Amino acid sequence: MDISKWPSDLAYEQWVALPVSGARPSARYKHAAAVVGENLYIHGGSRNGRYLSDIQVFDLRSLTWSSLKLKIESDADKSEDNGLQEVLPGTSDHSMIKWENKLLLLGGHSKKSSDAMIVHVLNLETHVCGVVETSGKVPVARGGYSVTLVGSKLIVFGGEDRSRKLLNDVHVLDLETMTWSLVESTQTPPAPRFDHTAAVHAERYLLIFGGCSHSIFFNDLHVLDLQTMEWSQPQVQGDLVSPRAGHAGISIDEIWYIVGGGDNSNGCLETLALNMSKLVWSTLTTLKERHPLSSEGLSVCSAIIDGEKHLIAFGGYNGKYSNEVFVMKLKPRDSSHPKIFQSPAAAAAAASVTAAYALAKSEKLDFPQIIDLNFNGVENNVLKKDINIEIDAIKEEKKVLELSIEEVTAENSRFREKIDELNSNHTELSKELQSVQGQLISERSRCFKLEAQIAELQKMLESSQSIENEVQILRRQKSALEQEMELSAAQRQGSGGVWRWIAGST
Template sequence: MAAMPYPDKFYAAVRASAVPATEALFSDETRLLLYALLQQANEGPCKIRSKWGMELEERAMYETWVNMGKMDKFEAMRLFVKLIDEEKPDWWKTIPPPGFENGPGTPAVPPSSRPDASPAGGGGDGGGSSGGDGGNGGSVVVASAGACSSLEGSDSEAPLDLPAGLADLAPGRWARPANAGARPLPRYQHGAVVAGARVYVVGGSYRGRFMSDTHELDLNTLTWRKLEPEQAPSGSGVPLIPCAGHRVVSHGGEVYLVGGRFKAGAGGAHLGILRMELSALGKAVAWVPVDTAGVKPSARRGLSATVLGDELAVFGGEDADRKYLDDAHVLDLTTMTWRSVGVGGGNGKAGGKNAPPTPRAEHTAAAWGDDKLLIFGGTGASFKCFNSLHVLHLTTGRWQELNPGGAAPSPRAGHAGAVTGGRYWCIVGGGNNQNGVPDTALLDLELMRWLDVGGSKARAAAGGGRGGSGDGSRAGGGAAESLGDGGAAFPAPAVVGEGMSLCAVEVAGGDAVLVAFGGYNGACQQEVQAFRVPPDFPFSALPSSIVDAASPSPSPSRSRSPSRSPRPSSPPTKASALSEAPATAPR
């Protein structure tokens, strides 16, 4: 059932919960929780009303729903499914067809016992989702390799507005949103991903030690919560072994940890994949090994892991013997079967115009169209860093080195990237094995051109925003700290480093926010930094000829402009975009 996307998985679980043989297994407490989660998923937070005159059972149902608070609809769907998983692990074998009894909105408790409320669904699209996965125009997210990977494979409807905690950020500037709760320890080489209206940060390295913790940042309240480790209800999941250099991705409502180096050599000879399982109330977490078929890749850290539709593409990395790798593999997320593509030899020697990139790790990757994987930067033998750009055609296994227009960014590794608007690949952080790289990079995937966006010139010194104060200027009544120069199209955040993460939160109304966390720049960091993408991003910094060719005058509204078009389905046909020869930019 892991491959079924939300909200379909939720509707299936609701139908299964109404089967008499399954319903008979539930305790009264479970029935109350299922009822409250169903109501929250379909109708949102419970409206407060007087409990005077309520019968005991009606009052219990009302109070349980009220206790869900402002939990978003997607989270309620996910927790409903999780609770059914715990009560009846094989529930999916008993799913009746749509339309069974009262349809997908059938309550998990007798209708006669329901408090006064509007009907809970009844159609195939029920309550929808307020923040499920997204990819090509999906709901909250496109995140990319670095420490994040693309979120794909959901048909759920995207929310129109940003999560409340990000809604008041000023566009065009980096800020430190005020965040509460138990913040994660500083770290780098962790994994991070956006799922629904939450960011999950997993593992990483701090002061030479691998970490095994999982943290959740609620983007509505900007509150951190550490998820306590537990064993999965199925008995197959375990607390996470300390690890670093892994990637975390999301697909079909599930979160997966891919690869990494584990403490004391744990993890096995093959690339490990673990699925995150949260407890019914989302306060505890277990990591369940995923069984895969086919020719499995070898274990590695510093790889890229990118979701394209229903497939997960991994490339490169560094094995346990510190050998850099150049092989690529694709996992079908519906069958969990591996296949090899773009086969590399791992020796770093030139192998012709269609050879894989030089073996490398700590690069970043992004989806380009539906079946193409872009690879940028990384580090290889003799600590050499790269600034080359390569594309792998997943259907043919053919590699090409690209020669985009514009000035190529400086070589770097350990950087992070995220795609916004389906078009602009935003890259921050990294190092070159001598110094940190403070400048940003921005690749227009439609024009296949590196854009000059100011980079390090736009980066204010730490604490040196427009206000000029030692701690940076304040915005929003102290709710967020302003970082960097708002006049550049894509300035660098004040805190940059190697092994940081970058995720993009995108909504149907056209708004987008980049969320960065952690990294190492001489010391491990634990800052949350956010950049709200302006409505005319990034054309205010481009030469007029490029602006005229690419986009009409930007609209002042926050709606998605024509320039922020969906991800192109195929590479541009311009001859300058594809080169059979090595890139002319220095490496």
Template structure:
């Protein structure tokens, strides 16, 4: 929901992609403009979001690491995971608006246009899935926040109705919230201290004179920080949070404490005394069901609320209202971006979830709507929307019968909106900001919860953070509104205050009791009264002078007769006597009833006393047994402690023995290494000995052969047999 004027989605996304010179979107020479001076990290983010919006999740193989540019592109795209294409479109536009707030004006001046009817460039791939087929909405020329009820019923185009003058929030210096003396207009007070980072889709709550800001979304990055603003001097400070206790493990095992609060956005914060309850919200690693976390503002410690029953599916963008000891959750958007319109109830006393069955026509599935509690029994739901549509309908849920209905409203019909904020002060429900997929809503609505009449309380320029989506608003001291944050082309961290003109409370009306009315009617019935003369239709007759009675003077005619006065006094005395008699009779009957009750109570008291004595004896016996059991348990506990101490001592002794054995093993390893080295030397000596033996054997064999030849020569000489020439000797 962009806040500046221009085309709606998906046309706005494709136009932004062409302006950012994303490859494949600037094919026409007439559309070529100088690329905007974007940072390298912003270019990577825009590339990844464009790929996610037009192609879907990254399924391409990872490039080689030596290709630095392509590897960085792949990493940035793959980090988006299963982000929906439509969400990627919105994040693309918001990221570009952070770098180039006036990109749309520059694109218009540069002649950048869309080449096809549906807004997508000719060469750009179509986004997969049903989300891509978003029906195009025509953006209104100007924010038209009000129409008459008759025109809305007939489906007429919204027409601007009479509303307060458009006023820029006045920047002023005030000491505290209570010192603000300007009414019926938004003001921006000076604040001190380090401000929280800009954000939207966060939540705020007031505890005492402190306003707490929890989590939010900034450029697609979920936050988990917590800030507090003092309403006494408008000073910011950051809260150092303490996480929940880690799960119990063995004594020697390392303990990894979970983070104080996971980064989240689109959650709900409910103040209950000095405790804040965080319900649901979008996270990077969502749980299967809605998680409820508790924050103690006195100790700054988070804890997880362990619940039972049928917990709702994890979601964000829902509404939660507190009705007594119950939290009532409605609608929202689940992890797969599916819109919901279910109702769930969490009992804070039993910590159990329930999913009641509702009757009547419920609101259509939606998220980013608002809700409030009226008269402690009725939950009102207003606005919200889907990806393509925003709503301006009002629904009512009876929390006793869980029946949905549509109350009849009066006054100007509000403009459809989503991502707005609301808070009820007395009998007035204030609706602040929001968007309609084309621009921010500039009016602050007021709904009278007694007559269900809409009116416009204030109007601001559309460029302010009041006219934005994802802002939060709370009531301070039941005197006025405090708004923080939001997204209106850029993320905001500004504080705005609105104080309505104080309304005097009506004086109490004295109502006469029913018994007094009956007594007055009885007296009036017994007192004689002259019947009123009947009007006659006959013409009046002239009385004769003989029969004419003497005329009474005006004074005598106005005085009551003495007889009538006496009759009236007598009737009053009789009525008083009768009343006294009836009172005496009632008193006597009451005395008799009390006597009977006392008799019955005396009889019951004896049996009750006996039963109480027996119960006391039984309780004393049970207490004695419990004391004995407790003493036994203490003895066992002391024995276990003694055993544990002995075990620790044995463990320490074993550790020392183990250290000694490890030292001895080390020495043995050194000796073994030395022996191995000596053994290697022995093996080398053995090889040399074998070699020498082999040479000695060869020498002995050669000597034996020579000796044999010498003996055979002498024998031949004796016998005269010629000796065969040696192969080495030359033949003659």
């Protein structure tokens, strides 16, 4: 690969490892990364249980790495020798966000203990770094969370705190005032999790995908409406997506790209793309077994090089730590927003909730484009008529969808009534079961008593049988004794008669 012309040599939607000139940074995972211009910045991460604290910069033109030398804020009461260790400690499971001419580093796990989430800032022009003072309801310190930039606000969701408690709360950091606030949401939120990904669509919808608890890996998709602060779990279509955690994600226009991840046993080989307007999953490419990108704890960013969009991936762990840089050139896509009646989700009656979600996005995204159109004369009038017809058609479809939602709501109510009835029957049956179990216990007790009595009677019977045998023996002995006495008496009588006969004859 010709380094000076490497972007033009790439095929579309294929991962390619970039040749690196010179030294590379340490292999790692669970680091933080961001692209600024044509430079990839990475900070920290973990390797063999050790937290890393360096900031490395990869030049996407020269394909060379360099270490960023930081300067400490002048008012920081620290020596130059230990200042870096104090301001940017070794950290993993954290996030890096570009804001104006700065990089913000949020949270994560490190040896430096803190009860609340800390925000570090690095000025990209002066390379001065320090800690940002924040106020409000500061979230508890955590790692493995997601953070998303929406306008001038950061949306933080979930993660795992220092005591390994899983979280599913939502916090907002206003970057203008550096004030934290806790979001009070409605409906059912995602299960507590960490190592998931998040993206924002149309500046209104926060999407949460995947992640894991301490025993379960998820492949679900949840949506938080940032205007109503209401959670939903819309129906998705397209390719089947396997559960994963530790993956990386980046959204570009309508598409949310997902790379890597795994379930502690197997790494995910496919690179996924979610069309956030249509809520349809597709697979861009599938890697070979044990590929460095089929890893957990990798990072993925986007960069524009020679006018074309690229994905930039770094690091990760799949049994082996990686420090390679991979790039994928993306195919140019039609930037026009799909209309709701073109959406597969809208065409399916079973996906009415999803279609309503997509409709709201279509109204938000398409109508401003219509307003910005500026033609004159007859062409403008004709265009307005066409637009009005299209608007009327969309409104009619919206009515149909609303009716479908009402039907689904009514059916849900019927299901709830049936469930309540089943629960009531279950409660009654449980009571009857408990009663029968009580009766069985009492009957068993009676059986035990009867068996004990039977055993005693058997012993008595055995004892009476032996007594009867002894009586029979005694009777036989008595009979024999009586016979002997009779015989002896007879003998005495015979002897006396003889003597009387002798005496008479004399």
